[in-house]
Amino acid sequence: MGAPRRSMAAAALIGIAVMAAVDEIVFHQILGWHHFYDRSTPAIGLLTDGLLHTAELLGLVAGFAWWADLRRRGMLAGGHAWAGVFLGAGGFQLFDGIVDHKLLRLHQIRYDVPDLLPYDLAWNAAALLLLGIGAALTVRANRR
Amino acid sequence: MTHHHGAGAGGRLLATAVVLAAVAAYLAGAARLRGRGDAWPRHRDLSFAAGGALIAVAADGTLPGGPFTVHMLQHLLAGMAAPVLLVPARPLTLALRALRPGGPPRRALLAAARSAPARWLTFPPVAAVLDMGGLWLMYRTPLLAAAHRHPALHALLHVHIVAAGLLFTFAVCQLDPVRHRRGLPLRAVTLLLAGAAHAALAKSLYAAPPPGTAYGLSDLRTAARLMYYGGDLVELALAAVLAASWYARAARAAGRPIRTGPPPPSQAGPRRLRPEGAGGEGG
Numbered sequence: 237m238g239a240p241r242r243s244m245a246a247a248a249l250i251g252i253a254v255m256a257a258v259d260e261i262v263f264h265q266i267l268g269w270h271h272f273y274d275r276s277t278p279a280i281g282l283l284t285d286g287l288l289h290t291a292e293l294l295g296l297v298a299g300f301a302w303w304a305d306l307r308r309r310g311m312l313a314g315g316h317a318w319a320g321v322f323l324g325a326g327g328f329q330l331f332d333g334i335v336d337h338k339l340l341r342l343h344q345i346r347y348d349v350p351d352l353l354p355y356d357l358a359w360n361a362a363a364l365l366l367l368g369i370g371a372a373l374t375v376r377a378n379r380r
Numbered sequence: 381m382t383h384h385h386g387a388g389a390g391g392r393l394l395a396t397a398v399v400l401a402a403v404a405a406y407l408a409g410a411a412r413l414r415g416r417g418d419a420w421p422r423h424r425d426l427s428f429a430a431g432g433a434l435i436a437v438a439a440d441g442t443l444p445g446g447p448f449t450v451h452m453l454q455h456l457l458a459g460m461a462a463p464v465l466l467v468p469a470r471p472l473t474l475a476l477r478a479l480r481p482g483g484p485p486r487r488a489l490l491a492a493a494r495s496a497p498a499r500w501l502t503f504p505p506v507a508a509v510l511d512m513g514g515l516w517l518m519y520r521t522p523l524l525a526a527a528h529r530h531p532a533l534h535a536l537l538h539v540h541i542v543a544a545g546l547l548f549t550f551a552v553c554q555l556d557p558v559r560h561r562r563g564l565p566l567r568a569v570t571l572l573l574a575g576a577a578h579a580a581l582a583k584s585l586y587a588a589p590p591p592g593t594a595y596g597l598s599d600l601r602t603a604a605r606l607m608y609y610g611g612d613l614v615e616l617a618l619a620a621v622l623a624a625s626w627y628a629r630a631a632r633a634a635g636r637p638i639r640t641g642p643p644p645p646s647q648a649g650p651r652r653l654r655p656e657g658a659g660g661e662g663g
Contacts, residue, residue: 272605273583282583293575298623301626
């Protein structure tokens with residue numbers, strides 16, 4: 237893997253973890269929209285949630301260690317790293333919106349509303365926007 | 381109040397005495413090293429003493445919250461946070477360097493560290509199963525309810541939580557010299573799976589109390605959240621230890637001058653002299 241690809245992968249790990257942290261802090265803690273535990277969550281969902289949650293934490297640390305290592309070797313490609321952050325963040329958001337909320341039914345975006353659809357659409361549209369920015373930054377970084 | 385938690389006045393006193401003795405021995409060992417001109421970073425003294433203090437606070441048992449929340453705080457402080465402070469202080473390395481070469485205490489310690497049981501117990505998946513398996517038994521079987529009726533069993537559970545937490549942290553961090561060194565991927569995957577089991581167990585407690593117990597709903601939920609997010613902090617700390625040792629090793633591989641601590645002593649164990657996974661000779 238060349239330096240640009242590595243920079244992108246390390247930064248994507250950080251992007252995933254940052255988005256996961258935003259989800260945890262903003263939607264679980266501050267807004268209180270997401271529930272800690274949803275009674276309709278199947279057991280497999282509980283285990284998967286534990287696995288994904290822990291993987292995000294370890295990914296954050298691994299991403300920063302990898303990033304720091306690339307940086308001290310002078311191998312960090314800045315443009316690709318930023319692209320990686322957005323691709324990671326958007327990828328996580330989309331995964332969370334489709335797999336966590338809809339397939340595993342870990343929890344919904346919000347509970348006390350009559351129609352969830354606008355929330356789901358906004359959530360996944362935000363994911364596509366982040367992915368779009370990541371893709372644009374990748375193209376720009378590759379041109380240089 | 382907190383009458384069930386902590387193993388009675390005698391148990392509390394004993395736990396505090398053991399912790400004090402361990403911290404005193406650690407500080408004496410570090411002082412001996414410095415007295416003869418060896419380097420031993422001060423922050424390790426601080427880390428070890430802080431870990432000891434956490435166990436003492438947990439053993440004292442006068443913590444805020446309902447009974448299950450107090451129990452969970454104790455489990456987090458003594459079984460998870462304290463080991464993360466004690467183990468990175470490298471107590472085994474210190475003991476092997478401070479004890480007189482050739483003396484019986486040092487020989488016994490070295491023999492124990494290199495014994496077959498130690499080798500198995502410090503195999504990360506085994507340590508993880510002992511730690512997380514113990515928690516699953518405690519919270520998902522009537523064990524905790526039985527412990528409320530039998531003080532001796534309760535004391536044993538507390539001892540197990542601390543011992544298994546120390547063992548797990550020791551096996552995953554692998555900072556002290558052990559005979560069979562395990563690779564980073566195995567230790568990282570073990571940490572991942574153990575963290576997942578801990579998080580899933582915490583969420584399951586939110587929905588259903590340990591069988592046979594009658595904790596209040598808000599007590600149960602506070603404890604479950606505490607376990608989940610407290611576990612996160614400890615996992616982050618453990619991951620940071622692994623990442624820092626990987627970072628230092630990557631620098632060594634690149635031939636840069638690094639090293640914050642003292643060089644490993646010649647007799648403290650075959651650190652890095654042996655290729656990883658070269659265990660198994662002699663059985």
